[in-house]
Amino acid sequence: MLRKLFCLLALGFAPLAAASAQSSPANAENSSLKVYFIDVEGGQATLFVTPGPHALLIDTGWEGNNGRDADRIVAAAHGAGLTRIDDVLITHFHQDHVGGVPQLLARIPVGTLIDHGVNREESDPATHAVYVDYQKVLASPGTPQRIIAHVGQVLPIAGMQVEVVSADGQLITKPLPDAGTGAGSPNPACKQTEVRPTDQTENARSLGVVLHFGKTTLVDLGDLTWDKERLLMCPNNLLGHAEVYIVSHHGWDHSGSPAFVNGLSPRLAIMDNGGTKGGSPAAWQTIQYSPGLEDLWQLHYAEASGPLYNVPDERIANLKGGADGNELVLTVTRDGTLSVFSARTGATRTYPAP
Numbered sequence: 404m405l406r407k408l409f410c411l412l413a414l415g416f417a418p419l420a421a422a423s424a425q426s427s428p429a430n431a432e433n434s435s436l437k438v439y440f441i442d443v444e445g446g447q448a449t450l451f452v453t454p455g456p457h458a459l460l461i462d463t464g465w466e467g468n469n470g471r472d473a474d475r476i477v478a479a480a481h482g483a484g485l486t487r488i489d490d491v492l493i494t495h496f497h498q499d500h501v502g503g504v505p506q507l508l509a510r511i512p513v514g515t516l517i518d519h520g521v522n523r524e525e526s527d528p529a530t531h532a533v534y535v536d537y538q539k540v541l542a543s544p545g546t547p548q549r550i551i552a553h554v555g556q557v558l559p560i561a562g563m564q565v566e567v568v569s570a571d572g573q574l575i576t577k578p579l580p581d582a583g584t585g586a587g588s589p590n591p592a593c594k595q596t597e598v599r600p601t602d603q604t605e606n607a608r609s610l611g612v613v614l615h616f617g618k619t620t621l622v623d624l625g626d627l628t629w630d631k632e633r634l635l636m637c638p639n640n641l642l643g644h645a646e647v648y649i650v651s652h653h654g655w656d657h658s659g660s661p662a663f664v665n666g667l668s669p670r671l672a673i674m675d676n677g678g679t680k681g682g683s684p685a686a687w688q689t690i691q692y693s694p695g696l697e698d699l700w701q702l703h704y705a706e707a708s709g710p711l712y713n714v715p716d717e718r719i720a721n722l723k724g725g726a727d728g729n730e731l732v733l734t735v736t737r738d739g740t741l742s743v744f745s746a747r748t749g750a751t752r753t754y755p756a757p
C-alpha cells in the first residue's frame with residue numbers, strides 16, 4: 404500500500420515540461436566503461452557503454468509524459484555515439500522501470516530484452532497495465548530477442564562480465580568468486596540490521612546483477628528489498644566488496660540495509676532518486692557513513708529530507724527548482740580509476756585507483 408502511495412506521489416509531482424537534458428561527452432577514451440545515470444524522475448535508467456562499444460541499458464523509466472524518459476535515454480545514447488542499444492535489462496515490472504519500453508523501442512533499435520519472466524504483482528492495476536504493454540511489445544513483429552534470466556547466469560554481454568545474483572525472488576546461495584573481494588566472509592553488519600517481513604511486491608523479484616569491468620565491480624539490484632538483501636548478505640556476505648554501488652530502490656529505506664551497504668563497502672554510491680521519491684534519511688545515512696565510502700552522488704536533491712540528508716550541491720545532478728533531466732556520467736578505467744561527470748555543472752571529479 405505504502406509503495407503504491409509512494410509511486411502515486413512521485414507521479415503527481417513528475418514535471419510534464421520537456422526535459423532540458425544536457426549532453427555529456429562522448430566515449431572518448433575507448434578503453435573505459437561509461438555509465439550514464441539518466442534522470443527519469445525517480446525511476447531507473449542506467450546506460451552502460453563498454454569500449455566495443457556495446458550498450459546495456461538497465462531499465463527504461465516511466466511510461467507517459469510524451470515519451471520524456473525515452474527521449475532522455477535516446478539523448479544519452481546518441482551522446483555516447485550509439486545508434487542502437489544492444490541489451491535492455493528490465494529489473495522488474497513496476498512502472499518506473501519497465502514503463503518506458505514501448506516508447507524507447509519506437510525511438511531506437513534494441514537487440515535483446517532481458518527480464519525475470521512473469522509479473523508477480525497482478526493485484527496492482529498500474530503494474531498490470533505496464534506489464535500488458537510489455538507483453539504487447541514482445542508479441543509484436545520485429546521485436547527484439549528475449550532472455551529470461553536466472554540466478555547464477557552470466558549474461559551474454561560483450562565487454563564486461565554481468566552475473567545475475569537475484570531474479571524472480573530467487574537469490575544466489577553460494578558466494579561469488581573471491582578475487583580479493585571477501586565474498587563468502589562473515590558479515591559483521593548483520594548484527595545491526597533488523598529482520599523485516601518478506602516483501603510481496605515485484606520489488607523483491609528484481610533482477611539484480613553484479614558487473615565486472617577491469618578491476619572494478621559494480622552492483623545494481625534494482626529495487627530489491629531489505630528482506631532479500633539479508634539473505635544475500637547474512638550471515639555470510641555472498642557478494643563481497645564492490646567499488647560502485649548503484650543505490651537500490653532510489654535510496655528509499657525499504658532497501659539499503661546496513662548489512663547490504665556495509666557488506667559492499669563501496670567507494671562510490673550513485674543514487675537514482677527523484678525530487679520527491681527516494682533518498683530517505685535512514686537509507687542516505689547508511690550509505691553516507693558506510694566504511695570506505697569516498698563519495699555519494701544523487702540524481703536529485705531529495706526535497707523531503709532537507710539539508711542534513713542531502714550531499715552538497717556539486718554532487719547533485721538536479722537541484723530543487725532547477726531544470727531537470729541532467730545526467731551523471733561515471734567513467735571506469737581498467738585500472739580502477741573512477742570519475743564522475745555532472746552534466747549540470749560540467750565538472751568532473753576523479754577518484755584515483757587505490
Ligand SMILES: [Zn+2]
Nearest residue numbers: 446499626652
Ligand atoms: Zn523503482
